[in-house]
Amino acid sequence: MAVEIAPQVAPVGAQVSNETAPYKESFLWEWATTVDHKKIGILYLLTGGLFFLIGGLEALLVRTQLMVPRSDFMNPDLYNQMFTMHATTMIFLAVMPINVGLGNYIVPLMVGALDMAYPRLNAFSYWLYLFGGIFLNLSFVMGGAPNVGWFGYAPLTENQYSGSGTDFWVIGLQILGVASIAGALNFVVTILKMRAPGMTFNRMPLFCWATLVTAILVLFAFPAITIALFLVMFDRHFGTSFYNAAGGGDPLLWQHLFWFFGHPEVYILILPAFGIISEVLPVFSRKPIFGYSFIAYSSVAIGFLGFTVWAHHMFATGMGDIANTAFATGSFLIGVPTGVKIFNWIGTMWGGSIRFTTAMKFAAGFIGTFTVGGLSGIMLASPPVDFQMTATYFVVAHLHYVLFGGAIMGLFAGLYYWWPKMFGRALDERIGNWHFWAQLLAFNITFFPMHWLGMEGMPRRIYTYFPNEGFDFWNPVATIGSYLLGGAVLIFVANAVITAFRPADATDNPWEASSLEWATTSPPPAHNFDVEPVVYSRYPLWDISEEDEHGGSHSSVSSHGVSATAIATVAKAHDEHGDAHESGGHGGGHGIHLPAPTIYPMILALGLMILFLAVLFTPPTLKIVFVVTAVIYFVVAITGWVKEVTD
Amino acid sequence: MTVSTIEHASHAVPANPPSGMESLDMRKLGMWVFLGSDCVFFASLITTYFVNRPLIFSGEPNPHHTLGINFTAVLAFILLLSSLTMVLSLAAFQRDNIQSGRNWLLATAALGTCFLAGQAIEFSNLAHEGVTLSSGLFGQCFLIMTGFHGTHVFIGVIWLLACWLFAGTGRFNSKNFIGVEISGLYWHFVDLVWVAIFTLIYLI
Numbered sequence: 001m002a003v004e005i006a007p008q009v010a011p012v013g014a015q016v017s018n019e020t021a022p023y024k025e026s027f028l029w030e031w032a033t034t035v036d037h038k039k040i041g042i043l044y045l046l047t048g049g050l051f052f053l054i055g056g057l058e059a060l061l062v063r064t065q066l067m068v069p070r071s072d073f074m075n076p077d078l079y080n081q082m083f084t085m086h087a088t089t090m091i092f093l094a095v096m097p098i099n100v101g102l103g104n105y106i107v108p109l110m111v112g113a114l115d116m117a118y119p120r121l122n123a124f125s126y127w128l129y130l131f132g133g134i135f136l137n138l139s140f141v142m143g144g145a146p147n148v149g150w151f152g153y154a155p156l157t158e159n160q161y162s163g164s165g166t167d168f169w170v171i172g173l174q175i176l177g178v179a180s181i182a183g184a185l186n187f188v189v190t191i192l193k194m195r196a197p198g199m200t201f202n203r204m205p206l207f208c209w210a211t212l213v214t215a216i217l218v219l220f221a222f223p224a225i226t227i228a229l230f231l232v233m234f235d236r237h238f239g240t241s242f243y244n245a246a247g248g249g250d251p252l253l254w255q256h257l258f259w260f261f262g263h264p265e266v267y268i269l270i271l272p273a274f275g276i277i278s279e280v281l282p283v284f285s286r287k288p289i290f291g292y293s294f295i296a297y298s299s300v301a302i303g304f305l306g307f308t309v310w311a312h313h314m315f316a317t318g319m320g321d322i323a324n325t326a327f328a329t330g331s332f333l334i335g336v337p338t339g340v341k342i343f344n345w346i347g348t349m350w351g352g353s354i355r356f357t358t359a360m361k362f363a364a365g366f367i368g369t370f371t372v373g374g375l376s377g378i379m380l381a382s383p384p385v386d387f388q389m390t391a392t393y394f395v396v397a398h399l400h401y402v403l404f405g406g407a408i409m410g411l412f413a414g415l416y417y418w419w420p421k422m423f424g425r426a427l428d429e430r431i432g433n434w435h436f437w438a439q440l441l442a443f444n445i446t447f448f449p450m451h452w453l454g455m456e457g458m459p460r461r462i463y464t465y466f467p468n469e470g471f472d473f474w475n476p477v478a479t480i481g482s483y484l485l486g487g488a489v490l491i492f493v494a495n496a497v498i499t500a501f502r503p504a505d506a507t508d509n510p511w512e513a514s515s516l517e518w519a520t521t522s523p524p525p526a527h528n529f530d531v532e533p534v535v536y537s538r539y540p541l542w543d544i545s546e547e548d549e550h551g552g553s554h555s556s557v558s559s560h561g562v563s564a565t566a567i568a569t570v571a572k573a574h575d576e577h578g579d580a581h582e583s584g585g586h587g588g589g590h591g592i593h594l595p596a597p598t599i600y601p602m603i604l605a606l607g608l609m610i611l612f613l614a615v616l617f618t619p620p621t622l623k624i625v626f627v628v629t630a631v632i633y634f635v636v637a638i639t640g641w642v643k644e645v646t647d
Numbered sequence: 648m649t650v651s652t653i654e655h656a657s658h659a660v661p662a663n664p665p666s667g668m669e670s671l672d673m674r675k676l677g678m679w680v681f682l683g684s685d686c687v688f689f690a691s692l693i694t695t696y697f698v699n700r701p702l703i704f705s706g707e708p709n710p711h712h713t714l715g716i717n718f719t720a721v722l723a724f725i726l727l728l729s730s731l732t733m734v735l736s737l738a739a740f741q742r743d744n745i746q747s748g749r750n751w752l753l754a755t756a757a758l759g760t761c762f763l764a765g766q767a768i769e770f771s772n773l774a775h776e777g778v779t780l781s782s783g784l785f786g787q788c789f790l791i792m793t794g795f796h797g798t799h800v801f802i803g804v805i806w807l808l809a810c811w812l813f814a815g816t817g818r819f820n821s822k823n824f825i826g827v828e829i830s831g832l833y834w835h836f837v838d839l840v841w842v843a844i845f846t847l848i849y850l851i
């Protein structure tokens with residue numbers, strides 16, 4: 001293999017890790033060229049966390065505007081930009097990428113693999129996500145942010161009704177859509193093909209099940225919105241009128257295409273949290289999950305049914321009684337598997353010897369807050385109720401109980417749980433305790449009053465309200481709650497910063513968990529496992545008998561006669577191998593083939609962003625410059641990429 | 648609960664292998680997953696056409712009076728023929744007949760190019776009759792759907808030519824033909840989509 005470009009080092013064995021690489025690479029270059037799923041996972045988490053803070057700031061500005069009636073803190077247009085960017089950022093730039101980041105880091109470890117199925121494609125997905133996010137936010141300084149709502153209802157998105165912000169929104173979401181589809185494809189193939197020997201579907205951790213179903217949803221939902229946005233782009237720039245009634249188009253077509261994506265998107269956001277909860281609860285209840293098969297298969301059922309109920313977002317458009325009844329029935333049906341899952345989780349905790357760590361608190365809190373959101377969802381699934389409640393703050397309350405009380409609570413459970421694995425040091429439990437209680441309390445102060453505001457008839461997406469209409473009391477309460485919520489999130493940030501200065505002393509399996517990611521060091525080596533794990537049950541690190549011949553410390557972790565010997569055994573094996581690496585022992589290695597780092601995924605993603613920028617700038621010469629630049633990037637990236645793959 | 652353990656792979660042969668997907672190559676699985684997703688792209692565009700179909704047929708020019716069905720049938724035949732040459736190409740590589748494999752690859756790419764040329768002719772004919780992107784529902788629905796498919800064909804032709812180039816370095820043979828097989832999978836899918844579009848738009 002020709003070593004012309006610095007990072008192209010022949011990956012001959014596991015010992016080619018970054019410590020032993022024969023050249024000096026800069027910190028930035030190392031991260032820009034990485035194809036390691038763990039580093040890409042951390043990049044996703046960091047970027048997603050940053051966008052989470054930006055999206056949160058936008059929410060606080062929205063709440064500040066709504067604190068008092070007839071406020072002139074923001075003008076209506078700025079308010080529209082804020083709520084549009086808050087939702088778009090939280091959904092596409094924060095929660096989804098943080099899910100993907102956790103999945104990226106954890107799933108390959110959980111299934112006992114070296115990396116994702118396509119490491120370079122994985123890097124490409126991340127860079128595309130980053131550039132898409134930057135692109136979307138560039139709009140703030142280039143003529144105003146999108147102001148048509150995250151749902152972008154036609155014909156609001158047509159040329160005559162909205163400005164360049166809509167272009168940023170349309171193109172940004174298309175870029176993010178490609179990134180999501182590429183990432184999802186990677187997850188599906190990784191989970192289907194890269195599982196360790198013995199890990200049948202029935203032994204797969206539930207987080208992997210959730211990630212698999214989520215990825216399949218992305219693959220079948222995102223094309224619909226990508227095409228829908230593609231048509232908006234043509235309407236705005238190439239003279240078509242797909243959504244413009246004046247030109248014979250149909251604005252409702254947008255709603256159908258959008259919600260065919262939009263409803264599954266809710267599951268794309270929440271299913272990974274279901275998976276996290278299903279990992280965290282058994283570990284801290286010290287007993288296996290209650291009803292493994294039901295949780296696994298009901299995720300599949302929820303995912304499938306999720307594609308049949310999109311029009312429950314459209315009751316108010318006047319589809320007629322038959323359509324309304326059909327879509328309402330389907331929506332009620334989804335409540336059944338979701339409801340039973342809640343009993344599965346309660347059943348898991350029931351009778352267990354529970355350790356209330358911060359992760360466990362978030363998981364248990366999730367069950368409560370998510371249930372509230374689920375119940376208001378069942379109310380909204382009924383057309384007569386929906387006619388009253390649609391476009392009011394009741395819907396805002398509902399969706400935040402599902403997405404903040406569900407998805408984000410679940411994500412925090414996952415972060416506290418996997419932090420020691422990812423960073424080699426646990427988050428502080430005492431600060432975590434404050435974070436949990438502050439967040440739970442502030443969350444409910446912020447969003448519970450919105451149920452009442454909605455029932456009083458306060459409309460959402462309107463920049464202000466009049467005094468003495470029944471909105472004067474709960475609005476300031478919700479606003480103060482939102483400030484407290486912002487503070488609670490900052491406690492988490494402080495926790496991450498403070499613990500970063502502590503020694504990296506996390507053991508392989510600090511929580512005495514059962515899945516494979518805990519069978520390697522914290523954090524794992526570049527090649528994840530020194531020996532390929534072999535799996536004989538759903539709980540590879542728990543299921544070892546007392547009379548196991550390897551002996552070791554028999555600290556019983558549950559009442560089922562299960563001990564932690566396996567953990568000790570595996571840890572021991574790691575110590576030995578680890579020493580061998582550090583002393584530079586190259587005795588044949590393990591023959592582990594790690595993909596070499598590469599810059600081309602980043603260049604390709606950059607090229608794609610430049611190509612899309614061409615749509616935005618109207619002077620023809622500028623357009624040509626952009627297109628030519630993009631083509632050069634494509635040619636360089638694709639030829640380089642192909643060369644690396646085929647060498 | 649079963650008595651089991653996690654051990655070094657060298658200590659124990661796994662009692663039960665994973666899940667029956669070993670026979671499917673990872674890259675091939677990736678292509679299948681991608682094509683599944685791609686189906687929804689086309690389905691969204693075809694749905695857009697069908698939602699507007701009653702209005703499209705209520706006006707002039709409309710598909711039945713404007714589209715040259717005979718000409719397009721020839722194009723469809725060309726594309727189907729290219730699927731045959733693709734199969735022959737893969738079969739040749741599998742028999743280690745590299746030269747023949749390369750020739751069939753080139754033939755496939757040539758047929759694909761013919762299809763694209765035919766599509767260009769059709770688009771310019773339509774433009775002469777006043778059917779363009781901005782001329783109304785028929786023009787926009789038809790041109791975007793077939794244009795999206797044409798882009799797929801274009802990417803396919805480039806991919807086939809790349810395979811042809813690689814095959815020249817002796818990369819593909821009876822032991823390694825996955826590159827040709829995957830491009831073939833894509834190519835057959837694109838052909839199949841054309842069969843669907845031809846039936847749904849031109850025939851009914």
Ligand SMILES: [Cu+2]
Pocket residue numbers: 262263266309310312313
């Ligand atoms: Cu929905």
